[in-house]
Amino acid sequence: MSVQARAAARTPATQRRGAGGGLGRRRSRRRTKELFWAAVFLLPALIAIVSMRIAPTVSAAVSSLHQGFPGGVLAAEFSGLANYSELFGNDMFRDTVIRTIVFNVIINPLQVAIALIISVLLTRKIVAPNLWRMLVFVPATVPIVGSSIVWGIAFRQDGPINAILAALGGNPQPFLTSPSQAMASIMVVISWIGIGYWMLFLVSGLQSIPDEYLEAAKLDRAGTIRTFFSITIPLLKRPLLFVLVADTVANFVLFVPIQMLTNGGPQNSTTMQMFNAYRTTYTYSSKNLGAAEVMILTVIMLAFVALQFRLLREDRPTRRKR
Amino acid sequence: MSAPASLRRRSRLERRSPLLTIGAVLVAMIFILPAVWLLVGSLRPSAEIFSSISPLSWRILIPSSVSLDNYIALLTGPFGRAMGVSLLVCFLTVALGLVMSATAAYALAVLQFPGRSVVFAFVVISFMVPFDAIAIPLSQLFTGWGLTNTIMGLVLPGIGNGLAIFNLRQYFLSIPTSYREAATIDGASEPRVLASVYTPLGGTALANSALLIFLGQWTAYLWPLLVVSEARLQVAPVALARTFGEHEFNFGENFAGAVLLSLVPALTMFILQRSFGGLALATGEK
Numbered sequence: 214m215s216v217q218a219r220a221a222a223r224t225p226a227t228q229r230r231g232a233g234g235g236l237g238r239r240r241s242r243r244r245t246k247e248l249f250w251a252a253v254f255l256l257p258a259l260i261a262i263v264s265m266r267i268a269p270t271v272s273a274a275v276s277s278l279h280q281g282f283p284g285g286v287l288a289a290e291f292s293g294l295a296n297y298s299e300l301f302g303n304d305m306f307r308d309t310v311i312r313t314i315v316f317n318v319i320i321n322p323l324q325v326a327i328a329l330i331i332s333v334l335l336t337r338k339i340v341a342p343n344l345w346r347m348l349v350f351v352p353a354t355v356p357i358v359g360s361s362i363v364w365g366i367a368f369r370q371d372g373p374i375n376a377i378l379a380a381l382g383g384n385p386q387p388f389l390t391s392p393s394q395a396m397a398s399i400m401v402v403i404s405w406i407g408i409g410y411w412m413l414f415l416v417s418g419l420q421s422i423p424d425e426y427l428e429a430a431k432l433d434r435a436g437t438i439r440t441f442f443s444i445t446i447p448l449l450k451r452p453l454l455f456v457l458v459a460d461t462v463a464n465f466v467l468f469v470p471i472q473m474l475t476n477g478g479p480q481n482s483t484t485m486q487m488f489n490a491y492r493t494t495y496t497y498s499s500k501n502l503g504a505a506e507v508m509i510l511t512v513i514m515l516a517f518v519a520l521q522f523r524l525l526r527e528d529r530p531t532r533r534k535r
Numbered sequence: 536m537s538a539p540a541s542l543r544r545r546s547r548l549e550r551r552s553p554l555l556t557i558g559a560v561l562v563a564m565i566f567i568l569p570a571v572w573l574l575v576g577s578l579r580p581s582a583e584i585f586s587s588i589s590p591l592s593w594r595i596l597i598p599s600s601v602s603l604d605n606y607i608a609l610l611t612g613p614f615g616r617a618m619g620v621s622l623l624v625c626f627l628t629v630a631l632g633l634v635m636s637a638t639a640a641y642a643l644a645v646l647q648f649p650g651r652s653v654v655f656a657f658v659v660i661s662f663m664v665p666f667d668a669i670a671i672p673l674s675q676l677f678t679g680w681g682l683t684n685t686i687m688g689l690v691l692p693g694i695g696n697g698l699a700i701f702n703l704r705q706y707f708l709s710i711p712t713s714y715r716e717a718a719t720i721d722g723a724s725e726p727r728v729l730a731s732v733y734t735p736l737g738g739t740a741l742a743n744s745a746l747l748i749f750l751g752q753w754t755a756y757l758w759p760l761l762v763v764s765e766a767r768l769q770v771a772p773v774a775l776a777r778t779f780g781e782h783e784f785n786f787g788e789n790f791a792g793a794v795l796l797s798l799v800p801a802l803t804m805f806i807l808q809r810s811f812g813g814l815a816l817a818t819g820e821k
Contacts, residue, residue: 247646250725253641255654257635262661265673273672331562339556348563351570354801356754358772359793362779363573366584367785373572373595376588379643409566466667470757473776487667491757494671504672511668 270511277505289501292435296505305481306489312396313465313486314482317517321461322399325453328408332415333441346416353410354518357403361473363401366476392482395475399483402470407463418452419445420494454525458518486510571596577605577790584786605791613766614792617774624689624770625752632694633692633741634746640703641729645715657706662697667757674761688762689770693752699744706740707733771796 222268277296281289300306335346352360367374368388384431388398422445422483430440471477477484478490484492490510494503572595576584579598587595608613642648643655673692674683682688710733718728734741759770769777777793778785 244647247725248648251642251646251648251651254638254646254725254729255658258639258658258695258700261691262658264676265692265695266661266664266669269673270668272676273669276672276675334555334558334562338551339559340553342559345559345563348567351801352566354804355570355573355793355797356756356772356800358754358756358776359573359796362775362789362793363569364673365779366576366789367569367572371585371588373588375559376595405569406567461701462665466665468667469776473779490671495761500675507668507671514665514668515800 214337252409261290266291273504275506276501277332277438277508279501281501296502300502300505300509306506308481309484309486309489310513312484313510314513316400316485317464318456320403320464321457322405323400324407324460325411325457325493328411328456329415329453330478332412332419333445336416336419347511350409352405353407353413355406357406357469358473360402360406361470364398364405364470364476368398389474390479392480395479395483396402399470402474403464406526409462411460414452415449418449422448454521457521457525461517461521464482465510465517467520486513539601539645551650568596570650573793576787577794578602579787580604581785581787583789594808606788606795609788609791609795613769613790614771614778616767617769617771618795620686620689620768621753621771624686624693627686627690628752629745629748631694632699633745635664636696636699636703636744636748637692637729637734637737637741640700641725641733643700644704644707645712645728645733648649660695662695663702666692670758670761671800674758679760682766683762685764686768687693689759689768690752692758693748693755696751699747702744702747703737703740706737710736714795746803749803751804753796 276289278291278293280290280292280295331349335342335349339345355363357386366372369375370385370387370390374388378385386394388394426444426448427440430444435443466487468483468491471483471485471488472491475483477488486506487510489502490506493499536795574597575596578601579587580602583598589599610618640659643651643658671693677683677688682691714732714736715728717731723731754772756772756776759773763769763773771792775789775796778792779789
């Protein structure tokens with residue numbers, strides 16, 4: 214009885230849908246309705262993009278073409294590319310750009326390579342692989358402010374790293390207070406956090422490689438190294454590309470350990486573009502010059518990302534599953 | 536069902552290399568020891584952090600006495616307030632961010648309109664460009680909009696997350712369209728379909744997106760530094776960095792602050808991972 218009642222109640226709906234005459238009009242009304250809701254639903258996201266991504270980019274671009282007194286007492290005047298030519302004529306800024314590029318050329322491949330070696334080790338036949346993976350990942354859960362504090366104290370003259378060096382018979386090192394060691398010390402700090410995080414992506418990439426490929430290589434008597442470079446690396450291209458690009462983007466805007474540990478020093482040896490743009494804008498109150506520095510940083514970073522896409526997208530297998 | 540079991544048995548029979556295991560242990564120790572030192576340091580008096588170092592002994596990782604004094608001193612001071620501000624900012628961001636991501640993802644996955652794939656690409660790509668690169672010019676716009684030194688000023692930049700929208704869209708695409716058709720025939724409007732059909736089914740993807748938004752906001756440092764100058768609105772990472780920079784160092788409290796900052800993400804991940812596991816099982820059986 215109730216089933217019949219429900220069926221009867223549903224009949225009008227079915228008829229409505231099946232009716233031939235008003236179908237076109239109803240479909241277009243339905244489409245208008247969907248368009249309306251799509252607009253309503255996308256509105257918050259689009260407002261966020263326009264106000265918080267596009268507006269600052271445009272304002273930085275416009276601001277970089279103006280010059281004004283530091284502190285902004287008088288209105289800034291349009292000056293074309295004067296800020297850019299001033300920056301590139303400045304030795305210190307050129308050094309900062311070169312330092313940023315060298316830093317990224319070293320740190321990104323290095324971190325990805327170490328993360329890859331650790332991932333390979335931790336996916337081999339070992340006792341309790343999950344435990345070791347978890348221990349390597351733990352530093353990634355420490356926010357960068359916390360990691361900077363730990364390493365800032367560890368690298369002190371009277372800190373544990375120097376105590377270990379002394380116990381091994383070495384001399385104490387200045388680390389963060391030495392122009393020649395400060396950058397390497399910062400690299401240690403960010404690698405401690407980053408490597409465990411990137412390792413997770415590479416471990417899951419390694420685990421998704423079918424055993425058959427490795428067995429086939431074994432049957433063909435390929436050695437471990439040959440198998441690694443001819444089978445593992447090509448099949449791992451997608452996660453490798455993702456990790457390399459994400460790592461590069463993160464390291465180009467590196468700021469926290471530099472501000473907390475060295476403040477760009479000693480002798481500017483750790484001043485990189487992000488910190489420099491912050492210092493120009495807020496410490497020296499040169500808002501227009503700072504905007505030009507932000508634009509240059511963004512362009513160089515995007516160029517690097519585009520280059521990495523090219524490098525890793527090339528010579529992919531021609532026959533791909535569609 | 537029998538295939539995974541036999542695979543597991545085979546891998547258990549395969550010989551595990553002791554040499555590689557030793558390598559794995561060494562690598563794990565390099566990564567975990569600084570974290571252990573941090574945890575131990577937060578539980579002992581500041582003076583002992585350095586007295587345990589020279590001469591180097593096992594005392595460096597084993598405190599002579601364990602106390603929560605550092606935590607108590609820290610939480611009753613300005614840092615306790617900063618933790619409260621951080622939590623408030625995070626929860627507001629997650630709430631607003633989930634609504635924004637879910638509605639956008641629903642429109643991009645379910646609704647039919649011209650140019651849908653172009654809008655999708657635009658939304659995701661524009662959120663993928665690193666926020667820090669435009670934080671400085673944006674903070675100047677926020678000054679003009681009167682949003683500096685406000686909670687909303689801290690919250691707003693965190694609500695847009697391209698990865699969250701992407702994840703939710705992928706998940707919504709996997710929900711059979713017949714569910715929505717059935718709800719529409721029953722007279723449900725689009726917001727109703729999203730709220731009572733897609734949201735309850737999207738548990739895993741929603742939790743994942745909430746985690747992304749939460750962690751992004753919890754660890755944020757540069758943006759709060761730029762947009763907040765008043766002490767009463769200071770978030771935890773900035774407050775901690777300030778005490779670290781002071782001349783009068785208190786290493787024990789610095790360590791305790793770093794542990795508290797790490798504890799929240801670690802616990803969140805642990806809890807969500809457990810609920811992920813349960814959810815994955817439930818949907819897998821369908």
